[in-house]
Structure formats: structure tokens, C-alpha cells
Amino acid sequence: MIDAEKTNMSNMFTSIKLIMGDQLNLDHPWFENVDEQVLFVMMEVRSETDYVKHHIQKVVAIFDAMRNFAKDLKSKGHSVYFISINDSDNKPTITENLKWICSKFTAKELHYQLPDEYRVDQELQILENNLGIPVYTSDTNHFLTTREEFGVFFKGKKTFLMENFYRYMRVKHQILLDSSDKPVGGKWNFDQDNRKKVPKNHQILTTQLKVKDCSEVYEDILKAEIKTIGTINPSQFHWTTTRAEAFELLEEFVEKALPLFGTLQDAMTENHWYLYHSRLSFAMNVKLISPLEVIRRVEKAYYEEPERYELNQIEGFIRQILGWREYMRGIYWAKMPEYATLNFFNHERKLPTWFWTGETKMNCLKHAIDQSLDQAYAHHIQRLMITGNFALLAGIHPDEVDRWYLGIYIDAFEWVEITNTRGMSQFADGGIVGSKPYVSSASYIDKMSDYCQNCHYKKDLKIGEGACPYNSLYWNFYDVHQEKLKSNPRIGMMLNVWKKMDPNQKSEILQQAAYYLDKIETL
Ligand SMILES: Cc1cc2nc3c(=O)[nH]c(=O)nc-3n(C[C@H](O)[C@H](O)[C@H](O)COP(=O)(O)OP(=O)(O)OC[C@H]3O[C@@H](n4cnc5c(N)ncnc54)[C@H](O)[C@@H]3O)c2cc1C
Numbered sequence: 001m002i003d004a005e006k007t008n009m010s011n012m013f014t015s016i017k018l019i020m021g022d023q024l025n026l027d028h029p030w031f032e033n034v035d036e037q038v039l040f041v042m043m044e045v046r047s048e049t050d051y052v053k054h055h056i057q058k059v060v061a062i063f064d065a066m067r068n069f070a071k072d073l074k075s076k077g078h079s080v081y082f083i084s085i086n087d088s089d090n091k092p093t094i095t096e097n098l099k100w101i102c103s104k105f106t107a108k109e110l111h112y113q114l115p116d117e118y119r120v121d122q123e124l125q126i127l128e129n130n131l132g133i134p135v136y137t138s139d140t141n142h143f144l145t146t147r148e149e150f151g152v153f154f155k156g157k158k159t160f161l162m163e164n165f166y167r168y169m170r171v172k173h174q175i176l177l178d179s180s181d182k183p184v185g186g187k188w189n190f191d192q193d194n195r196k197k198v199p200k201n202h203q204i205l206t207t208q209l210k211v212k213d214c215s216e217v218y219e220d221i222l223k224a225e226i227k228t229i230g231t232i233n234p235s236q237f238h239w240t241t242t243r244a245e246a247f248e249l250l251e252e253f254v255e256k257a258l259p260l261f262g263t264l265q266d267a268m269t270e271n272h273w274y275l276y277h278s279r280l281s282f283a284m285n286v287k288l289i290s291p292l293e294v295i296r297r298v299e300k301a302y303y304e305e306p307e308r309y310e311l312n313q314i315e316g317f318i319r320q321i322l323g324w325r326e327y328m329r330g331i332y333w334a335k336m337p338e339y340a341t342l343n344f345f346n347h348e349r350k351l352p353t354w355f356w357t358g359e360t361k362m363n364c365l366k367h368a369i370d371q372s373l374d375q376a377y378a379h380h381i382q383r384l385m386i387t388g389n390f391a392l393l394a395g396i397h398p399d400e401v402d403r404w405y406l407g408i409y410i411d412a413f414e415w416v417e418i419t420n421t422r423g424m425s426q427f428a429d430g431g432i433v434g435s436k437p438y439v440s441s442a443s444y445i446d447k448m449s450d451y452c453q454n455c456h457y458k459k460d461l462k463i464g465e466g467a468c469p470y471n472s473l474y475w476n477f478y479d480v481h482q483e484k485l486k487s488n489p490r491i492g493m494m495l496n497v498w499k500k501m502d503p504n505q506k507s508e509i510l511q512q513a514a515y516y517l518d519k520i521e522t523l
């Protein structure tokens with residue numbers, strides 16, 4: 001909002017409603033009718049830009065989406081007070097900004113939607129004391145579960161099996177079910193069809209990047225001297241920052257990428273950075289589009305053209321959103337704040353500096369890190385089996401790993417970042433999210449990608465000159481953590497292989513791993 005508009009605002013608003021930068025849900029009941037006594041407040045605030053060093057594209061995307069949202073609200077007749085990052089009256093925290101706004105408009109009450117981040121939740125919970133007026137909360141109406149539902153579902157259970165939760169969600173929301181609540185196609189899960197590499201000579205025909213100019217937002221961020229990571233071409237910005245753009249991307253995804261989504265969802269290639277993935281996570285996480293809107297559209301594609309959309313593509317995609325996304329949020333609210341301190345393996349090492357530059361000779365890591373710095377994006381298997389796998393094998397402290405993931409990705413918000421990173425990827429929760437640590441040697445990476453063929457290291461060597469670091473670090477991991485892993489039924493087989501290996505070979509592998517860990521900065 002331009003300053004003249006702000007100064008002309010009357011003081012007759014009795015109610016202030018706070019909209020956070022990741023609460024851009026135009027369909028929320030708050031916006032159904034125009035109420036002249038309500039003032040919506042949005043702010044680009046330092047406490048949110050600075051709690052971690054974010055990727056520049058992430059900050060631009062959030063600010064641009066917020067500014068677009070404010071415009072949309074105003075065009076519908078709502079009153080919006082938008083505090084831009086360089087406004088002279090902008091204060092460093094949400095609470096400080098709300099204090100002066102409430103007093104300026106002599107507001108009688110404040111409303112906010114439940115935030116998704118524990119950090120923000122803590123701050124907002126004490127607003128009533130800080131502001132001295134009644135404070136009311138509403139749901140965001142975005143998720144398919146309430147914050148508490150996960151805890152109720154798993155009450156009294158020792159393990160939190162995602163598959164059980166996912167089936168419950170399929171039935172609860174009647175998704176891909178027949179008339180007797182049985183899964184369409186006779187199976188709940190088609191994962192075994194979804195582990196293919198990109199075939200040789202395959203022509204990748206997927207969604208296009210639609211670009212727009214975000215230079216103005218970018219300049220504002222530079223002027224505010226916000227410290228960021230990564231690169232950007234602000235005049236060719238491709239992340240979706242309006243609801244209309246999110247729907248456009250969804251339609252294009254369904255048309256071009258969904259037919260191969262499941263089959264190639266675990267594949268990695270040097271030739272394309274998002275393959276058949278949807279790139280919808282940012283739009284969903286800031287609530288431009290709802291998970292149910294995405295799921296229903298994909299389900300409809302299957303019912304309309306079952307011969308074109310095989311069930312493994314459809315079910316594989318829906319499971320990510322209906323299952324994993326809601327499940328991660330459930331774990332977050334059931335286990336925070338302790339979750340952020342868990343370090344099951346007591347890992348202590350620092351993240352190598354090349355995680356911030358991409359300057360490593362390991363081609364898989366170079367590719368995944370360069371891409372993350374350039375695009376603020378890596379797909380799931382790059383995050384899990386390239387960067388995450390290496391960090392776990394190298395014994396990096398989960399705080400270091402979390403800080404990297406929380407900063408670098410366009411879609412990184414703590415509720416979904418920490419559960420994926422500390423939980424699924426680093427097993428720092430000791431098995432709350434995953435039933436075993438996701439670790440692999442070069443053989444898995446080679447099976448699922450074309451990275452190894454252009455690598456300085458040799459994928460087939462465990463020891464000696466040029467041996468791939470993943471190989472010795474993989475066995476070293478089992479050796480170091482055998483006490484903690486021996487009772488895990490999903491790990492037993494590999495531990496036995498290690499135990500039965502020739503003692504001389506074991507010793508050489510451990511020496512190689514120690515050498516690499518010592519030289520980690522130069523790998
Ligand atoms: C170490 C690690 C860190 C991650 N950090 C984040 C994060 O900060 N924010 C985030 O949104 N996702 C995170 N993920 C999950 C997943 O990698 C991303 O959601 C996905 O890559 C986003 O790209 P996409 O929209 O193209 O996804 P697609 O492959 O097209 O999948 C569709 C949607 O499914 C959902 N989804 C898929 N996998 C997961 C998952 N494991 N957990 C939750 N939702 C999932 C996302 O909303 C995604 O948009 C992380 C995964 C790992 C292994």
C-alpha cells in the first residue's frame with residue numbers, strides 16, 4: 001500500500017486481523033464478506049526474514065505472493081494495512097508491529113489464524129498480554145487434519161506408521177475408493193511400480209517455466225540488506241506467487257507431467273532439474289492452493305481418462321500430499337519443541353563448506369547443491385538420497401543439516417522441513433518418522449541417476465585412489481552405529497553382511513572412511 005493510502009485510513013476499525021506470509025488462502029471464511037470494521041494487517045517483518053539465512057528466491061517469492069494477495073483483497077473491497085520491508089514505521093517483530101497498529105486504530109480486538117510454525121505460535125500465544133486487548137484464533141482451513149488429529153489417531157501406539165495414517169486419510173476424505181471403501185485398483189500402494197531410472201534417449205516433455213518480472217521486490221530486499229543465499233534472475237522469476245498461477249501450473253502438471261510422475265519420481269538426471277515433479281510445494285505451503293484442490297484435480301484426471309493416467313502415477317502423487325504432507329505436520333505438532341533437539345546418533349561434525357558453494361568433486365552432490373543454489377529446489381530423492389544421505393553418513397550434526405535445508409529450499413517451512421530433515425533424512429528422531437535410516441552406497445545413486453558416469457570418483461571402488469566416498473562411509477556408518485541399529489529389523493541384513501566381511505577388508509574400508517572424513521572439506 002502506498003503511504004498516502006495508509007495515512008488516509010480512518011480510525012474506525014474495531015477489529016484487526018493478522019495475515020501471515022504463509023496464510024494466503026483467498027478461500028478462507030475471513031474474506032467471504034466485506035466488513036468495514038475489520039482491518040487486515042500484513043507485514044514483511046525482519047524476525048521472519050532473519051531467523052535463518054533464506055534463499056533469495058524464497059524471500060522474493062514470499063514477499064511477491066504477499067503483495068499480490070494484498071492487492072487481491074483490496075480489489076474485493078477489504079481494507080488492508082500492508083507494512084513493506086523498508087517502511088519507516090516497520091518494527092523488527094510481529095508483536096511490535098501489532099502493538100503500534102492496534103494503538104493507532106484503537107482496535108478493540110485482534111484475530112489471527114493458527115500459525116504453522118512453533119516459533120510463531122509461541123510468539124502469538126502471548127499477544128493478549130502484550131497488546132492488552134482480547135485475541136481470538138481461527139483455523140487456516142488449509143490442512144486435511146487438525147493439529148491434534150494425528151496425536152489422537154496414534155494415541156497409545158508405539159510406532160507412527162505412515163501407511164496406517166494414509167489409509168485412514170483415504171477413507172476419511174473418500175479418495176480413490178470404491179463404493180465399499182476399498183482402494184480403487186485393489187491396492188492401497190503402488191510404490192513398487194515407481195522406482196525407475198530415466199530411460200536412455202528418453203525425451204523429457206514436462207511442464208515449462210513461466211516467468212515474470214519480480215525486480216521491484218528484489219530491489220526492496222537488497223535495500224533492506226537482508227542476508228540471503230543462492231542466486232536469482234529477478235526479471236525471469238518462475239515461482240508461482242498467485243492463486244491463478246498455482247492453478248495454471250496444476251493444470252499443466254496434470255496434462256504434461258502426471259502421466260509419468262510415479263514411474264520417474266525417484267529418478268535423477270543431470271539433464272533436468274525437476275523432471276516430472278509438480279513444483280507445487282511452495283504454492284501449497286503458503287496456501288495459495290489447497291491440498292484438497294490439488295488431490296481432487298488429480299483424482300478427476302484418473303476417473304476421466306484411466307487409460308492415460310495409470311493408477312501408480314495417480315496414487316503415488318496423492319500419497320505424497322494426503323499421506324506424507326499431513327503426516328509430517330501431525331508429527332511436528334505432536335513432538336515439538338523436543339523434536340528440534342533430537343540427535344539419536346549423537347552426530348557432531350560441521351557441515352562441509354562446499355554445501356554452501358557446490359564446490360565438490362562428487363558429481364551427485366555438486367549437481368544437487370548447484371541446482372539448489374540456482375533454483376531453490378531439489379526434488380525429494382535428491383534431498384533424501386544425495387545431500388541427506390551424505391550428511392548422515394558423514395555424521396553431520398542435525399542442527400547444521402536443518403539450518404541448511406530450512407534456508408535453501410523455496411518450500412522450506414519448519415513444520416515440513418524439520419520432520420523431513422531431522423526425521424526422515426537424518427534419523428535423528430531414532431525412528432519416529434522412518435522405520436530405518438535412509439543410507440546408501442554409490443550403487444543406489446548409480447541405479448537411479450546418470451551422475452556417476454561423469455564423476456571424478458569411481459562408483460565401483462570402496463577403497464583406494466578415487467574410490468567413491470559414499471561406499472566406505474556407508475559401511476563405516478554401520479560399523480560406528482551397530483549397537484544402536486542391531487535391534488532394527490529392517491537393518492539386520494546389511495549389518496550381518498558387514499559383520500561377515502573379511503576383517504582385512506573391513507579394516508581397509510574403515511581406514512578409507514576415516515581418511516575421507518578427515519579430508520571432508522576437499523572431497
Ligand atoms: C531432507 C528433506 C527435506 C525436505 N524439506 C521440505 C520442505 O522444507 N518443505 C516441503 O514442502 N517439503 C520438503 N520435503 C519433501 C519433498 O522433498 C518436497 O515436498 C518436494 O520435493 C517438493 O517438490 P514438488 O512440489 O515438485 O513435489 P512433488 O514431487 O511434485 O510432490 C507433490 C507434493 O507432495 C508433497 N510432498 C512430497 N513429499 C513430501 C514429504 N516427504 N513431506 C511432505 N510433503 C511431501 C509436497 O507438498 C509436494 O508439493 C523434504 C524432503 C526431504 C527428504
Ligand code: SF4
Pocket residue numbers: 361362363364365441442445446451452453455456457458459468469470
Ligand atoms: S561415484 Fe560416488 S560421488 Fe560420484 S556421482 Fe556416483 S555416488 Fe556420487
